[in-house]
Amino acid sequence: MNPVSAQIESRRRRYGNFLRRALFAAALGASTTSANAACPPAAADGTTITRGDVVLAWRVLLPDGALKSGRIPMARHFSLDVQLCDRGGVSGAQLAKADADMPAHKHGMNYRPTIKPLGNGRFRVDGMMFHMAGEWQLAFEVQAGKEITRLTHGVQAD
Amino acid sequence: MAFRRTEHHRGRRVLATLLFLLAPAAAAEPDRFSASELERIASHGPWPTAWMRDPGNRVSANPAAVHLGYRLFFEPRLSANGRVACATCHDPARGFQDGRATARGLTDGVRNTPGLFDVRQQRWFGWDGGHDNLWSASLRPILDQGEMGGSAGRTAHVLRGSAALACHYRQAFGKAPTAGDSDLLVNVAKAIASWQETLLSPPAPFDHFRDALERKDVAAAAAYPAAARRGLKIFLGRGQCATCHAGPNFTNGEFGDIGVPFFIKPAGVDPGRQGGIKRLLANPWNLLGAYNDDATGGNTTGTKFVRPEHRNFGEFKVPTLRNLTLTAPYMHNGSLATLRDVVRHYSDLDEDRLHADGERILRPLNLSEAENADLVAFLESLSPATPLPPPVVPAPVPACRAP
Numbered sequence: 001m002n003p004v005s006a007q008i009e010s011r012r013r014r015y016g017n018f019l020r021r022a023l024f025a026a027a028l029g030a031s032t033t034s035a036n037a038a039c040p041p042a043a044a045d046g047t048t049i050t051r052g053d054v055v056l057a058w059r060v061l062l063p064d065g066a067l068k069s070g071r072i073p074m075a076r077h078f079s080l081d082v083q084l085c086d087r088g089g090v091s092g093a094q095l096a097k098a099d100a101d102m103p104a105h106k107h108g109m110n111y112r113p114t115i116k117p118l119g120n121g122r123f124r125v126d127g128m129m130f131h132m133a134g135e136w137q138l139a140f141e142v143q144a145g146k147e148i149t150r151l152t153h154g155v156q157a158d
Numbered sequence: 159m160a161f162r163r164t165e166h167h168r169g170r171r172v173l174a175t176l177l178f179l180l181a182p183a184a185a186a187e188p189d190r191f192s193a194s195e196l197e198r199i200a201s202h203g204p205w206p207t208a209w210m211r212d213p214g215n216r217v218s219a220n221p222a223a224v225h226l227g228y229r230l231f232f233e234p235r236l237s238a239n240g241r242v243a244c245a246t247c248h249d250p251a252r253g254f255q256d257g258r259a260t261a262r263g264l265t266d267g268v269r270n271t272p273g274l275f276d277v278r279q280q281r282w283f284g285w286d287g288g289h290d291n292l293w294s295a296s297l298r299p300i301l302d303q304g305e306m307g308g309s310a311g312r313t314a315h316v317l318r319g320s321a322a323l324a325c326h327y328r329q330a331f332g333k334a335p336t337a338g339d340s341d342l343l344v345n346v347a348k349a350i351a352s353w354q355e356t357l358l359s360p361p362a363p364f365d366h367f368r369d370a371l372e373r374k375d376v377a378a379a380a381a382y383p384a385a386a387r388r389g390l391k392i393f394l395g396r397g398q399c400a401t402c403h404a405g406p407n408f409t410n411g412e413f414g415d416i417g418v419p420f421f422i423k424p425a426g427v428d429p430g431r432q433g434g435i436k437r438l439l440a441n442p443w444n445l446l447g448a449y450n451d452d453a454t455g456g457n458t459t460g461t462k463f464v465r466p467e468h469r470n471f472g473e474f475k476v477p478t479l480r481n482l483t484l485t486a487p488y489m490h491n492g493s494l495a496t497l498r499d500v501v502r503h504y505s506d507l508d509e510d511r512l513h514a515d516g517e518r519i520l521r522p523l524n525l526s527e528a529e530n531a532d533l534v535a536f537l538e539s540l541s542p543a544t545p546l547p548p549p550v551v552p553a554p555v556p557a558c559r560a561p
Contacts, residue, residue, distance in 0.1 A: 063456075074404060074405075074410060075404060075405065075410040075411055075412065077459045077460070077463075105519055107467075107469065108467075109465065110412055110413070110464065110465060110467070111460070111463040111464060111465050112463055112464075112465035113463065114463070126459075126463070127459060127462065127463030129463075131410050131411075131412040132401050132402065132404075132410060132412075132519075133400065133401055133404060134401065158198075158201075
C-alpha cells in the first residue's frame with residue numbers, strides 16, 4: 001500500500017472507529033433502558049466462547065433444519081448465527097472475520113464465508129463448509145475500535 | 159431422540175459381538191467392527207439416495223426433455239465430422255466411459271473420461287470442477303474443438319431434420335428449435351442433462367452388507383466376503399480413505415492432491431482445480447449467470463463462495479468409488495490401469511510428489527500383498543455384482559408419437 005492510500009485507509013479506519021463507538025454507545029443506551037434479551041447469550045444461542053471482555057455465541061444453521069448431534073455434517077454448506085456480547089450487554093464491536101481450518105492437515109476451507117451484520121450484536125456468516133471429516137477450528141476476529149480479539153473453538157465434522 | 163440413538167448404538171454393539179462370535183476363530187479379529195466403525199459404515203448409505211430434480215434445470219424430470227436428451231446423447235451428427243457422439247466416449251456398456259487412459263474425440267485429449275452413473279449427485283463437474291451444474295458440463299463437449307466441435311447451427315439443423323426430435327424439443331421448451339435462438343444450445347444441454355440425471359447405479363454387495371448391519375440381520379451380513387470386510391476395515395481405519403471418499407457416493411465432492419503426476423506429454427502441466435475455478439468463474443453458463451432456472455438462487459452457494467487457494471494447483475476432484483470395476487483405467491489422466499495399481503499407489507505413496515504444503519493426511523500405508531488384495535476386494539464390492547442391463551430407453555411422449 002503506498003503512503004497516501006495508507007493514510008486514507010487509516011483515516012477511514014479512524015472514522016469507522018468513531019462511528020462504531022457512537023453506535024456502541026447507542027446500543028449500550030438501548031440495553032440499559034429496555035432490558036435486552038440477546039445478552040448474555042442463552043442456551044438457544046449455541047456455544048459460548050469468551051476471551052477478555054468479548055463473549056461470542058455461535059450456532060450452526062443448516063438449510064434443512066437443526067443439527068442432529070453436536071457434530072457438523074461434513075461436505076455440506078452451512079451458516080452461522082453469531083451473537084456478540086460484553087460485560088455491558090450487547091456488544092458494539094464488529095465481527096470482522098469468521099473462518100475455519102484443520103490444524104492437523106494445515107489447510108482451511110475451500111469457501112470464503114461472508115459476514116452480514118443483523119444489528120443488536122448479531123451477525124450471520126454464510127458460505128461455510130467443512131469438506132473433510134475430522135477436527136476443525138473455528139476462528140473469529142472481533143474488532144472494537146483498534147482492538148482485535150481472536151477467538152477460536154475446536155469442532156468435529158463428520 | 160437421544161435415547162433412541164443410544165439404543166441404536168447398543169444394538170450395533172450387540173451385533174458386532176455377534177459377528178465376532180460367529181466368525182471362525184482365526185479370521186475373527188479383522189472381521190470385528192467397533193461401534194464407531196459401524197457408525198461410519200452406516201454413513202456410506204443408504205443406497206440409492208433420494209433422487210431430487212435439479213432446481214437449476216427447468217426441464218429436469220420433464221419426459222419430453224428426457225427422451226430428447228437420450229436421443230441426442232447418442233447422436234453423432236452434433237459433431238463437426240458427424241462421427242463423435244457423447245456415447246462415443248461415454249459408452250453405456252462401460253459404465254458410461256471409454257476404457258481409454260485419455261479421451262479421443264476429434265483429437266486426443268489429456269484427461270480420462272469419467273463414468274456418468276449417479277452424476278446427478280455431483281456438486282462440481284469435470285476433474286477440475288470447472289462446471290457447477292450438469293447442463294453446462296454437457297454443453298462443453300458439444301462446442302469443444304477437440305471433442306465434438308459442434309455449434310448452435312449444426313444442432314438446430316439436426317433437430318429440424320427429424321420430426322420426432324423437433325416435436326420433443328417443442329414439447330419441452332414451448333418453441334421450435336431455431337439456430338438464431340441463443341437459448342438453443344443451453345436448452346439442448348438441459349435436455350441431455352435431464353436424461354443423464356436418470357442414470358443411477360443399483361445397490362452393490364457393500365450396500366447389502368451395510369443394510370444388513372442396520373437391520374441387525376446377521377445371516378444376510380454373513381454373505382459379505384471376509385476379504386472385503388478386512389479391506390473395509392483398512393479403508394475406514396489405517397487408510398483414512400473415508401476422510402475424502404465419504405458418504406453414500408464415496409466422495410466429499412471436493413478436491414485433493416494424492417500425488418498423481420500432473421505433467422502432460424510432451425510438455426505442459428494440468429493445473430487441476432486452479433484452472434477449474436478460473437474456468438468456472440469465466441463461464442457464462444455457471445449458476446450465477448442468466449441461465450440458472452432456480453429463481454431462489456438457493457443452488458448458487460458453492461459458486462458464490464468458492465475460494466481460490468495456491469494449493470488448488472494440481473488438485474483434482476475426489477472421484478466416486480462406485481462402479482469402479484466398469485471404469486478402468488483410473489485417475490484424472492488414466493495413469494493407473496487397475497485397482498491393484500491404485501491401492502499400490504496409496505500403499506507406496508511417494509510423499510515427495512505431494513505439495514510441500516499439501517494435505518498431511520496421506521502417508522505411505524506400507525500394506526502387505528494380502529492387505530492390498532483385501533482393499534481391492536472391498537473396492538470391488540462397491541460395483542454391481544452382475545453385469546448391468548442396458549439403460550432403460552425413455553419412451554417418446556404421446557404428443558410426438560408417429561400416427
